[in-house]
Amino acid sequence: MDWNLIFTRAIEAGIGTEAVIYALAAIGLNIHFGYTGLLNFGQAGFLAVGAYGLATTIATFGLPFWVGIATGIAGAVVFALLLGIPTLRLRADYLAIVTIAAAEIVRLVVRSVALRDTFGGTDGLEAFSDDFYAMNPYSPGEYGIGPIGFDHRTMWVLTVGWVLVALACVLVYLVMNSPWGRVLKAIREDEDAVRSLGKNVFAYKMQALVFGGVVGALGGFLFALSRAATQPDLFSTEITFFAYTVLILGGAARVLGPVVGAAIFWLLLILVKTGMEEAVNNHVITFISVNQVGSINYMLVGVGLILLLIYRPQGIFGDKREIALDAR
Amino acid sequence: MHAEAVTTRKAAALAVFEGLPTEPGVPKPDPILVIDKVVRRFGGLTAVDVEHLEIQRGSITALIGPNGAGKTTFFNQLTGFDTADEGSWTFNGKQLKGMPAHRVARQGMVRTFQLTKALSRLTVMENMRLGAQGQRGENFFRALIPGIWRRQENEITERAEELLTRFKLAAKREDFAGSLSGGQRKLLEMARALMVGPELVMLDEPMAGVNPALTQSLLGHVKDLREEGMTVLFVEHDMDMVRDISDWVVVMAQGSVIAEGPPDTIMSDPRVVDAYLGAHHDAPLSAEEAEEQLQEAEAELESEIEEKA
Numbered sequence A: 001m002d003w004n005l006i007f008t009r010a011i012e013a014g015i016g017t018e019a020v021i022y023a024l025a026a027i028g029l030n031i032h033f034g035y036t037g038l039l040n041f042g043q044a045g046f047l048a049v050g051a052y053g054l055a056t057t058i059a060t061f062g063l064p065f066w067v068g069i070a071t072g073i074a075g076a077v078v079f080a081l082l083l084g085i086p087t088l089r090l091r092a093d094y095l096a097i098v099t100i101a102a103a104e105i106v107r108l109v110v111r112s113v114a115l116r117d118t119f120g121g122t123d124g125l126e127a128f129s130d131d132f133y134a135m136n137p138y139s140p141g142e143y144g145i146g147p148i149g150f151d152h153r154t155m156w157v158l159t160v161g162w163v164l165v166a167l168a169c170v171l172v173y174l175v176m177n178s179p180w181g182r183v184l185k186a187i188r189e190d191e192d193a194v195r196s197l198g199k200n201v202f203a204y205k206m207q208a209l210v211f212g213g214v215v216g217a218l219g220g221f222l223f224a225l226s227r228a229a230t231q232p233d234l235f236s237t238e239i240t241f242f243a244y245t246v247l248i249l250g251g252a253a254r255v256l257g258p259v260v261g262a263a264i265f266w267l268l269l270i271l272v273k274t275g276m277e278e279a280v281n282n283h284v285i286t287f288i289s290v291n292q293v294g295s296i297n298y299m300l301v302g303v304g305l306i307l308l309l310i311y312r313p314q315g316i317f318g319d320k321r322e323i324a325l326d327a328r
Numbered sequence B: 001m002h003a004e005a006v007t008t009r010k011a012a013a014l015a016v017f018e019g020l021p022t023e024p025g026v027p028k029p030d031p032i033l034v035i036d037k038v039v040r041r042f043g044g045l046t047a048v049d050v051e052h053l054e055i056q057r058g059s060i061t062a063l064i065g066p067n068g069a070g071k072t073t074f075f076n077q078l079t080g081f082d083t084a085d086e087g088s089w090t091f092n093g094k095q096l097k098g099m100p101a102h103r104v105a106r107q108g109m110v111r112t113f114q115l116t117k118a119l120s121r122l123t124v125m126e127n128m129r130l131g132a133q134g135q136r137g138e139n140f141f142r143a144l145i146p147g148i149w150r151r152q153e154n155e156i157t158e159r160a161e162e163l164l165t166r167f168k169l170a171a172k173r174e175d176f177a178g179s180l181s182g183g184q185r186k187l188l189e190m191a192r193a194l195m196v197g198p199e200l201v202m203l204d205e206p207m208a209g210v211n212p213a214l215t216q217s218l219l220g221h222v223k224d225l226r227e228e229g230m231t232v233l234f235v236e237h238d239m240d241m242v243r244d245i246s247d248w249v250v251v252m253a254q255g256s257v258i259a260e261g262p263p264d265t266i267m268s269d270p271r272v273v274d275a276y277l278g279a280h281h282d283a284p285l286s287a288e289e290a291e292e293q294l295q296e297a298e299a300e301l302e303s304e305i306e307e308k309a
Helices: A003-015 A017-035 A043-060 A065-087 A092-111 A130-134 A152-176 A179-189 A191-196 A201-227 A238-250 A257-281 A290-311 A320-326 B002-017 B071-079 B101-107 B124-131 B146-166 B182-195 B212-227 B239-245 B270-277 B287-308
Strands: A142-145 A148-151 B031-042 B045-056 B060-064 B086-091 B109-111 B200-204 B231-235 B248-253 B256-261
Touching: A003 A017, A003 A148, A003 A257, A017 A043, A017 A152, A017 A179, A017 A201, A017 A238, A017 A257, A043 A065, A043 A092, A043 A201, A043 A238, A065 A092, A065 A201, A130 A152, A142 A152, A148 A152, A152 A179, A152 A201, A179 A191, A179 A201, A179 B124, A191 A201, A191 B101, A238 A257, A238 A290, A257 A290, B002 B045, B002 B212, B031 B071, B031 B231, B045 B071, B045 B231, B045 B248, B045 B256, B060 B071, B060 B212, B060 B239, B071 B101, B071 B109, B071 B200, B071 B231, B101 B109, B124 B146, B124 B182, B146 B182, B182 B200, B182 B212, B212 B231, B212 B239, B248 B270, B256 B270
Parallel strands: B060 B231, B060 B248, B109 B200, B200 B231
Antiparallel strands: A142 A148, B031 B045, B031 B086, B248 B256
């Protein structure tokens, strides 16, 4: 077994593009679920709106890169408003139902045959990332320390990505330690109490939904740009559930929870996957084939999430005392 | 000097009610809250149907009534937590019907809840700070620059500390509100409501679930509200408490106000007795009637014995 290969791949995944994308998706969810208590099960929809906003503007309409970025962000804001206006006055569970459906609607719309000329159908869109890579300051080649390394394109995506993650974390830290964040956390605890103290709960929930949605759209940009292509089926509901796993692993309502959660999630996922593949190839494990490794890996993710919720529901950064307060 | 102020406020409030008729909807000299024809139906059930009611400024008014009389529903209508089907009510002359709950609170009419709503995973201090109005840092963009709201935050913290000291919660300021006892949560909720700077405080069963040791202290705090010039309207079941602190009592039954009056005499009002015990309850027997009934029963028994023999 090539342990070197296993650990190299795992560490690359832990700081790689997937980790960045999921970190952003989970930071958005943290604003929704962790701080405000909004059960958004449609984070994949926000990523899709960001990715397709960017790709469609450039690839279909031939507009400049920055217009594409602006369209993606504006799209996320509009998507949040559309979701929020009918549901935020209702109980939390309704938002969960509406968001999971809305995210699927987005995916099915961009996938539809009728809109193939605009969104590219199941094949998706490509040829929209040239401007992004034209800004790449890294000259072609491999960069890295020891065996861990990335090519120049990935390096550019990662640089932009981790800067965005850092900026998002600073922003979240600032607002959540302000009176604004205090209102959000209070809404998570009890809406009616907050209302009785003269705060417009609906407006705050809407702001939180928009803010978290825009951060999710940033993840969508990176998802599309890192692949230089975007397909509708990349944005299925599993993104949302992985993002929740990442968030709970790291610790909800903690600034760095989603970031560390994303890194550890991808590190472990690839560590176990590559480890199993190596073990099968070297006949250490003989009862499964290499093709079955992927499925078993995801089963292990599920088991891991269940164990996490049972034994450490507060995640890595969370405070056990806070969780205990729930069991009143 | 303080004691003098206490007696004058109480005396002033009582003097206002002196000689008022005990009819429901009786007009008061200086009402802060005026309610007209408020109706709330749940399907076929009319939960609230209040013809007219005025709440006197600067007094402590108790709202009592048997279970299911619609007291809490009525509270919810007035504070915007539920929408009334019909009616109108004015606070300081301002129409409140249809106004959302948060704007009602901003007008200076702040309520607490029957089931205490402490914000568990916020500290006691954060609970208190949340109550303050007009906070600059509650805007998303201004929140990003602490310099804009830091000074105001310090002022709010100072005010909160004074209130916490008064309510004997100062030692708990950094504890999660969820770790407080039931009585302490009631105290926190009342203190938090005061952070809003209300004119009218509406307390929904302030004594429910509070241990007797804390009851006296809570009563004292409610009386203090009047001394500071606030008006108090509260729902309560404990008649001892009602008699102790209220200046005026409003009785509700089956959704309507059936009587009003001073706390000493209201419970002997026949309408109130009917409402609590039912209209066809047994009136207490006079000595003669009791004697008569006893003789009848004995005669019956004797005749039965004779028959058997």
